[in-house]
Amino acid sequence: MKTIDRNVLMLGWVSFFTDMASAMINPILPIFVVVVLHEGMDKLGIIVAVATFISYALRLLSGYLSDRYGIVKPLVVGGYALSALSKPLIGATHGYQSIALLKAFERVGKGLRSAPKDLMISEYSHANASGKTFGFHKMLDIAGELSGILLLFGLLWVFGQSESVMRNIFYATLIPGIIGLVLVAFFVQDIPRPKRVLKQAFTLTEKDKKTIASLLFYFLFLLFVFSDAFFTMQAKEVGIATTVIPLLFAVSAGVQTLTSYGFGVFIDRFGARRVLVFAYACGAAAQGLLYLQDPHLTWIAYAFLGLFTVASVNANRAFISQNADNRGSVYGVFYAGVALFGAVGAYVSGMIWEYFGMSSALLFSLTGTVLLSLLFIGSRHVRA
Template sequence: MYLTDRSAPAQTDTEHGRRRAPGRKVAPVVFVLGTVSLITDISSEMVTAVLPLYLVTTLAFTPLAFGTLDGVYNGVSALVQLTGGHIADRVRNHKLMAGLGYGLSALCKPLLLLASSIATLGTVLALDRTGKGLRTAPRDAMISLSTPSEKQGRAFGVHRAMDTTGAMLGPLAAFLILRAAADGYDAVFGVSACVAGLGVLVLVLFVPARGQVTRTNEAGNKPSDEAGSANSSPPVRIRDALALLRLPRLRALAGCAALLGLTTVSDAFVYLLLQRRAGIADEWFPLLPLGTAAVFLLLAVPVGALADRVGRRVVFFTGHMGLLTAYALLLWAPATPALPFLVLALHGMFYAATDGVLPAALADIVPEQLRATGLAIVGTSQALARFCCSLSFGAAWTLWGDSAALAGSAVGLLCCAAVAGIVLRPKDPTSTTDTAGTTETTDTTATTPQGSG
């Protein structure tokens, strides 16, 4: 099984030719969705940048309480992703489901002004993550369906780079607001709500409507035989979605994503640990995510293109080794001025090598009419694992201290990466490797779920 395996459901020669046609490098819809994500991430990261410090210092939350909330922040979206992905495939309207998700998250931002207890904060964050869960798989499906197989890594890299531009501007905006406003946290939450509304507006006005997000041919036009395919295929049923679990490579990717997610410490904890190790003042804390985002922005597109050429498995595991190195620096490196820069650089490299590479690897595994569902299955497994990691890491920090908790995560990540490397290693002696460094197999008999068309 391969993270880079590009075998897919049986295709006609015409469709195969469309996938191999040079065409434009990145479809216009990728840039539009990237703009929506950029604006939305400015809003989200303004909150994310100040929330750990706000909860721990202003509301005096313990690490365990914060870990619970952070787990909710990640776990709820996991529970909703499958629903959002399946409904988007069933109604064949990815834009509608993505819009509902973005809209719900935007409505939650002003509610943070009213939340002051763990119960109310947990409810608001759960609703916000519900919106994220609804929108993630349909959005990524629109990107995947508009891009040829051999350019998936580049397309997701472009989107993630634009998304990360917002993630970079969000903490900077929060930092400036905190310095300028008398009641800084409330001002951050209020401005965040306004920006989120703008992102929804761009989605509604500029993302192509239902049925218009399709792959283009060499001339840049939608092929005539594909134009009516979405309407002619039978409705997607629940058993079709469940049949995806019979795909060995999908199960392998979902299992490995979950395994590695169990030892992936959340960003908020990484920034809190870095602040403690490096002695960073509270006023500079909101800028820490800026460092991760800057590196992610610089590397997202070239790393995505590299994954298309040399293999997504290699890039994926290299990113996790970078994260493991960041853990080691937080545990044992002296508190020098270079420490924050090194840790944040490795943290950003980890996201550049994994965040877009994983969904790109699914393009040749999941049939087009079930693309959002397949993306949701892998995303759900990863998010649920990170939910468990947040809870366990917060509990370990409370019971044994931050160093013991991080050391346990580092050892666990090393072991999980070794297991995942074995599961995803090339096994099929009949496979052939193309010039792009990816692998194709000739056996496609088990790749199309029954009834999926």
């Protein structure tokens, strides 16, 4: 890890505290919506869909602005500011509409910062070490998530799971959010502005287009794999107590923390495709374990979810860094695709669950992920 640039280290700590704040609310937000506010699973699906969809255009725009005009750090700082301020306000909400709006603002923040942040990490990566660098950053990112999950578990264990406790936890996310914002504003150096800025027309190159085409398979997979919110509700449906649910997220985050850097090393040595084969198999396995609806297997499903998440994200981010010319724009397309396809998948899963039951939603997810995993393994012409 001696090759990791100081700015990547600081960006890792920024993500650590920001994800700590997110992890303090993500495991309980679905329960807050469905159980406390008495909204249906279709409303939860709408919240997830709106939150992920609303930011897709901004991801494209922020990536373009980074490449075309050299605006990088201001977008990153602004994005973290929006996220830090929107999460605590969820504590004052009383309906799914206001939650959807605040989650949309939080996703706008993520949309503004995601592509420029990855561009910064890519720029500060040493030669032939992009997988390792992104793996290191993701390790700190998920370590923050794990810390937030354990903090949430402790708070629920000590103070209970009443409505007032949940609302106070939402308010408390302001503290780690502000710490992350201060770090990125004052301790991360902006990358140099490219010399070509404003002097020539901007276009995606053939390498950029081929790189984007290679991401389409991942986007399709996200149509079927369950989001964290639906993992949470499956756990509650099979009888896992609300107080214990944060520990399920701790399993996923712990697996990601322990394996992220190793996946990065593997990507640099053997290529992104082999890691993606493993990632898709893990994603399908997670859905299969959920489909069996056994609380013991749900714990294992969270571990496989962690493996799918960290392996696929690291592989795709490193692949873009290694193959794209206009990396900011391609990262923008990547995160836009993740948001758009994730939103559609969440909406469809929520509707199936609400009107046809959890088993039907699980079957839809399992069928899609298994078929796509087999297709990817059998299609050696798929680039990655």
